[in-house]
Amino acid sequence: MSSRRRKSREAALKALYQHDLVGHEALAALTQVVAEEHLQPALEVFAREFVVGSPAVQGQTVEIETFIGDLAGLPLDLLADPARRREAVERLVLDSFHGTAAIRLGSEAVEALLARIADKVEGVVELHRFARDLVERTLEHRPDIDRVLTTSADHWSLDRMASLDRAILRFATCELLYFPDVPVNVTINEAIEVAKKFSTERSCEFVNGILDKIQRDLRPAKQESGRRGRHPAAPVSPTAGETKE
Structure with missing residues (x-):
C-alpha cells in the first residue's frame, strides 16, 4: 500500500x-x-x-x-x-x-x-x-530548479523531456533543494516509484540518473542544511557544488 x-x-x-x-x-x-x-x-x-x-x-x-x-x-x-x-x-x-x-x-x-x-x-x-x-515550492523556485536540471541532464533540454518526466524531476529536485528534512535516498526512491507508476521503465532510469547526479553534488550542502534545520538559501549548482549567493 x-x-x-x-x-x-x-x-x-x-x-x-x-x-x-x-x-x-x-x-x-x-x-x-x-x-x-x-x-x-x-x-x-x-x-x-x-x-x-x-x-x-x-x-x-x-x-x-x-x-x-x-x-x-x-x-x-x-x-x-x-x-x-x-x-x-x-x-x-x-x-x-x-x-x-x-x-x-x-x-x-x-x-x-x-x-x-x-x-x-x-x-x-x-x-x-x-x-x-x-507544488508551491516547485513553482516558486522553478527557474532555479530548471537551471539545476538543465546543467545535470547531459544532452537533454527540458523541452525534449516527456512532460511527465519533467514534472517528476522538478518536484524531486525541489525536494532535494528545499526539503532538507526529507532524506535524499527517500526523495530519489519515491521519484523512481512514481515514475514506474505513471511513466515508463526507461523513464525510471532517466529520472534516477539525473537525480543521482544532482544529489552527489548537493549532498554536503543538504546535510549541513539538515543539521541546522532550515531550508538552503539558494540551490546548489551541480557543476560547482557550491551554494549560490
Missing part, C-alpha cells in the same frame, strides 16, 4: 503536469485531484453505508442518491473545520430525510457517520498539506 507521502507526491505530480501541459492553475488542480481520488470515494462509501444502516429511509431512491452526491461533494476546507463539518453533515441529513422521524440528529448512526468522516479527513488534510507545499 502506498504511503501517505507517496500519495502526496502523486497528487503533486498530477497538478504540476496539468499546470505545465494545459496551463491549469496548479493549486486548484491539486485540490481537485485530492478530492476526486482521496476524499470523494470514501465519503460516498460512508454515505451509502449510513443509508443501508437506516431502514426507515429505504425506498426513498431520489433522496438517497441526492444525499450521497451532496455528502461526497463537500469540500475539504469545510470538512477540515469540526464545527462547519458537523453543521454541514447534519444539514444534509435533515434536508435529505426531513420526513423520516427515525433519522435524528445526535443519533448513534449520525454520530458514527461524523466520526468516520472526521477520521478520513484528518488523513486527507495531511496528504494535501505536503502535496501543496511541494
